[in-house]
Amino acid sequence: MKHLKAFEDALGEIHGEGRYRVFIDLQRQRGKFPKAIARFEDGEREVTIWCSNDYLGMGQDEDVINAMHTAIDSFGAGSGGTRNISGTTRYHVDLERELADLHQKEAALLFTSGYVSNEATLSTLGKILPNLIIYSDSLNHASMIEGIRRSGADRRIFRHNDVDHLRALLELDDPERPKLIAFESVYSMDGDFGRMQEICDLADEFNALTYLDEVHAMGLYGENGAGVAEMLNLADRIDIIEGTLAKGYGVMGGYIAGHETVIDSIRSMASGFIFTTSTCPVMAAGALASVSKLRTDEGRRLRSLHQENAALLKKKFADAGLPVMDSPSHIVPLMVGDPERCKALSDTLLFDFGIYVQPINYPTVPRGTERLRFTPSPVHDGAMMDELVAAILAVWKQLGLDKAA
Ligand code: PMP
Numbered sequence: 164m165k166h167l168k169a170f171e172d173a174l175g176e177i178h179g180e181g182r183y184r185v186f187i188d189l190q191r192q193r194g195k196f197p198k199a200i201a202r203f204e205d206g207e208r209e210v211t212i213w214c215s216n217d218y219l220g221m222g223q224d225e226d227v228i229n230a231m232h233t234a235i236d237s238f239g240a241g242s243g244g245t246r247n248i249s250g251t252t253r254y255h256v257d258l259e260r261e262l263a264d265l266h267q268k269e270a271a272l273l274f275t276s277g278y279v280s281n282e283a284t285l286s287t288l289g290k291i292l293p294n295l296i297i298y299s300d301s302l303n304h305a306s307m308i309e310g311i312r313r314s315g316a317d318r319r320i321f322r323h324n325d326v327d328h329l330r331a332l333l334e335l336d337d338p339e340r341p342k343l344i345a346f347e348s349v350y351s352m353d354g355d356f357g358r359m360q361e362i363c364d365l366a367d368e369f370n371a372l373t374y375l376d377e378v379h380a381m382g383l384y385g386e387n388g389a390g391v392a393e394m395l396n397l398a399d400r401i402d403i404i405e406g407t408l409a410k411g412y413g414v415m416g417g418y419i420a421g422h423e424t425v426i427d428s429i430r431s432m433a434s435g436f437i438f439t440t441s442t443c444p445v446m447a448a449g450a451l452a453s454v455s456k457l458r459t460d461e462g463r464r465l466r467s468l469h470q471e472n473a474a475l476l477k478k479k480f481a482d483a484g485l486p487v488m489d490s491p492s493h494i495v496p497l498m499v500g501d502p503e504r505c506k507a508l509s510d511t512l513l514f515d516f517g518i519y520v521q522p523i524n525y526p527t528v529p530r531g532t533e534r535l536r537f538t539p540s541p542v543h544d545g546a547m548m549d550e551l552v553a554a555i556l557a558v559w560k561q562l563g564l565d566k567a568a
Pocket residue numbers: 276277278279281304306347351376378379407408409416417
């Protein structure tokens with residue numbers, strides 16, 4: 164193999180920094196979330212998953228599964244091509260209509276993932292709007308960062324959720340140049356909300372477009388599950404809403420929603436949309452079932468149970484004296500502050516207690532803020548939480564974390 168040394172060196176560096184990722188081999192089981200079977204070299208064991216982004220358990224929802232069965236039985240497996248070349252099915256069309264309607268926008272456009280939707284849309288906006296300046300929150304997701312890089316637009320990074328800094332940056336630029344502010348509604352590692360109202364006000368004041376990633380909010384917030392913008396009644400002030408079908412909705416795929424002409428131009432120009440095989444019809448059918456279910460009373464029931472469970476877990480951690488971050492959302496970060504002990508805590512919980520929660524280390528979060536990130540769903544119950552807290556307390560002591568500053 165030629166150039167093997169370069170590959171070995173790259174991996175060596177990742178290992179050296181403790182960033183080498185080992186995946187847990189999980190067998191999810193129909194209808195049994197959050198339980199799953201983990202396969203190890205020396206055998207299998209049942210585990211409780213505490214770190215899934217299948218936030219509401221919709222990936223195991225009977226209605227979603229049945230819709231997917233119906234779709235695969237009638238449409239078969241693949242989509243057959245790009246959207247332009249035979250790859251548009253009724254499910255794609257209906258799902259885009261449903262998403263536009265959900266967000267009260269004129270149109271929506273499906274992508275193969277949330278990552279692709281951000282990357283493809285933001286990179287294309289720079290080509291449509293000459294001289295564009297993009298203002299990006301410093302904690303924006305990698306897919307937005309990549310899209311902004313490739314857009315060719317000038318970039319200004321504002322400190323996370325710091326609207327004064329954003330204002331200062333906006334004030335420095337030529338008022339005539341087109342501007343876009345890109346931010347998220349729920350930041351996935353700290354679980355804090357973007358300052359949507361203030362950002363929309365600044366966008367109006369400085370004549371900027373707004374681009375909102377609602378990936379960690381879709382299905383979870385708002386009367387119909389249309390995200391934080393719906394909950395705050397601000398959706399009409401967001402020009403482009405981006406979401407995923409993979410987290411709250413439990414399936415796979417991403418999308419944008421907005422003004423018809425904007426969506427049509429992205430549809431017509433974005434490489435990441437045009438030059439790739441469209442989502443399998445079965446995925447679109449599952450997502451459609453999930454999105455529509457979460458608009459009903461059952462969706463509202465799941466959303467309120469989800470919030471109750473997140474609050475309950477935070478309370479149980481706090482009552483046990485564990486350093487839980489008091490996030491305002493459904494994300495429950497437990498701060499460890501050291502990469503080795505964070506990994507050791509996660510490993511011991513998995514191997515000794517059958518509790519699976521992935522450690523979150525640098526570069527996903529800053530050094531010194533290593534953590535376990537819990538995402539309790541409506542199907543995690545109080546008994547599972549008590550088991551979890553007892554297990555953490557035992558390992559916490561074992562690792563000397565109770566004595567850490
Ligand atoms: N945006 C944010 C904020 C994310 O956290 C993620 C994935 N973790 C994505 C976009 C990408 O979404 P998807 O998983 O559907 O590709």
